[in-house]
Amino acid sequence: MDSPSAPGTPISEAEALQRLRQQEDASQRYYAAWWLGRMRSTHPDTVPLLLEALTDALAAASGDPDRLFVARNATRALGKLRAGEALAALQQALDHDDHGLRESAARSLGELGNPAALPRLMARLERPGAADPDGGGLRLQEPCEALIEALGELGARRPDDALVTLLQTFQDHPRPVIRSASARALLQITGDDRWAEPMLALLGAGQLQVRRAALMDLGACGWRPAAEALAGCLAENSLKLIALRGLVERPLGHDPGQPVDLGPEERRLLTLMDALL
Amino acid sequence: MTPDLSLSPTVNEHLRAVAEAASSESLLAATRALVALCPTLPAHSDDQQAVISCLMELLATNNPGAAVAAVDGLIACGGAAVEPLLHNLDAHNYGARAWAVRALASIGDPRGLPVLEKAAGEDIGPSVRRAAARGLGNLTLADLEVSQRLRLQERCLKALEGTCRDGEWVVRYAAVVGVEQFLAEAPADLAQRAISSLERLQTPAAEEVPVVRLRARQALEAAATRPPGTNRP
Incomplete structure (x- = not known):
């Protein structure tokens, strides 16, 4: 590196790999791991280095803060890169002591799209007290939202009665954001429109944070009848545009391998998006 | 707030409601009522100038709902809002500047072009x-x-x-x-x-x-x- 630059400034792929390889400065490694995921790096060294950052943290005595700090970003990047070879390590990370690492691992397993991860994700959510508050803070004992979302992504590929039953128990959770996540997963898995109702109702919630969650969940499901409700919800246009993009690109029940055509439905959605720019 | 005698009673009343709003909900309601007047205000009248000044101040308050409504009001005032908007860009308030770019983008007045060029190429906010x-x-x-x-x-x-x-x-x-x-x-x-x-x-x-x-x-x-x-x- 000729001119080391501060995190946040543009770097090249070679420089990002170099920063991840070095072991002296954890913040440089942290930034590099993020960068490689964000930029969808396809370099042959990328996935092995990210995986090494994760397995290092898994092997280390629990609580090595620097390693964990890097491993969380490496975990997220492995998901963004859809690194199939990370399946085993990500599943192992689901059982780590660190809440943040478990959360990143759950999301990345959802992004990997391999239903083989379903049993381990379910097991974590079925633990006694999983959905109870963790101490006095906002966190629950398990990263329930991330676990539920991943189950929705993967369960859609392999429907399973036990999974549906488990997810339904979260419809009674005191936190609206958790109810929304569970309705999202249930809609993705069953395709049954009635699961859209809890999310539609939450679009009108008093708290902005809850409206945002319901907006993003309906977008992630690709449930197109929600389009007008999403566009009219009281939230930032940036989020509405992301949600509507989800309806256009990943309509519920559509084979993700097939491109979406430009039909009357899509034109209607694009018109709604245009009005939000 | 003392009424400005050069303004119509309706405008005075609406400006007072904004100035005296005690909660974010009442500020939003008062802003929306003020914005609803905008299309009816004669161009370059004292009433319109006073309303535009008030809307410009609302862009700088930390109330996104009121700012969204204020942008709509400025757009409804059209060309008359352009100079105040261009002037406001000097403010060291990122949020207000972002709202001003949005208003200029919708008004479509050519005087806004340099601002749009700069915002499109350099602004850090994707929404801007x-x-x-x-x-x-x-x-x-x-x-x-x-x-x-x-x-x-x-x-x-x-x-x-x-x-x-x-x-x-x-x-x-x-x-x-x-x-x-x-x-x-x-x-x-x-x-x-x-x-x-x-x-x-x-x-x-x-x-x-x-x-x-x-x-x-x-x-x-x-x-x-x-x-x-x-x-x-």
């Missing part, structure tokens, strides 16, 4: 670049003398071509919408360049985001059924 990209296709240039209009169109297209290569999908999406609108009044040579940008954004090799490709395809269809420049005066 997005608004600027859309605004670059939305300038009202029909009243200008031909050579000046061509010069501004050239600048708009150059800035739009930049936004077509933005790193954020939503900015590229807005750029497609901007280019589509730009094409309606573009002379043939600029139209050809604009179409090339759309054609590139239609291909998976150049554009990874499906919704941007679909929007580019739709814009190209529109350009094919309505040849460029057909709306040109």
Whole structure:
């Protein structure tokens, strides 16, 4: 590196790999791991280095803060890169002591799209007290939202009665954001429109944070009848545009391998998006 | 708040409701009521100037709902709001500047072009670049003398071509919408360049985001059924 630059400034792929390889400065490694995921790096060294950052943290005595700090970003990047070879390590990370690492691992397993991860994700959510508050803070004992979302992504590929039953128990959770996540997963898995109702109702919630969650969940499901409700919800246009993009690109029940055509439905959605720019 | 006797009683009453709003809900309601007056205010009247000043202040308050409504009000005031908006850009308030760019993008007054160019190319906020990209296709240039209009169109297209290569999908999406609108009044040579940008954004090799490709395809269809420049005066 000729001119080391501060995190946040543009770097090249070679420089990002170099920063991840070095072991002296954890913040440089942290930034590099993020960068490689964000930029969808396809370099042959990328996935092995990210995986090494994760397995290092898994092997280390629990609580090595620097390693964990890097491993969380490496975990997220492995998901963004859809690194199939990370399946085993990500599943192992689901059982780590660190809440943040478990959360990143759950999301990345959802992004990997391999239903083989379903049993381990379910097991974590079925633990006694999983959905109870963790101490006095906002966190629950398990990263329930991330676990539920991943189950929705993967369960859609392999429907399973036990999974549906488990997810339904979260419809009674005191936190609206958790109810929304569970309705999202249930809609993705069953395709049954009635699961859209809890999310539609939450679009009108008093708290902005809850409206945002319901907006993003309906977008992630690709449930197109929600389009007008999403566009009219009281939230930032940036989020509405992301949600509507989800309806256009990943309509519920559509084979993700097939491109979406430009039909009357899509034109209607694009018109709604245009009005939000 | 002392009523300003040069203003109409209705405007005074609405300005007082905004000034005296005690909660964010009542501020939002008062702002919306004030904004509803905007289309009825005579252009460049004292009433309109006073309302515009009040709306400009609302852009700087940390109340997104009120700011959204205030932007709508400024847009409804049209050309009369442009000078105050341009002046407000000096403020060291990122949020207010972002709202001002949005208002200028919708008003479409050519005096806003330098601001839109700068925002489209340099602003750190994707939502601001997005608004600027859309605004670059939305300038009202029909009243200008031909050579000046061509010069501004050239600048708009150059800035739009930049936004077509933005790193954020939503900015590229807005750029497609901007280019589509730009094409309606573009002379043939600029139209050809604009179409090339759309054609590139239609291909998976150049554009990874499906919704941007679909929007580019739709814009190209529109350009094919309505040849460029057909709306040109």
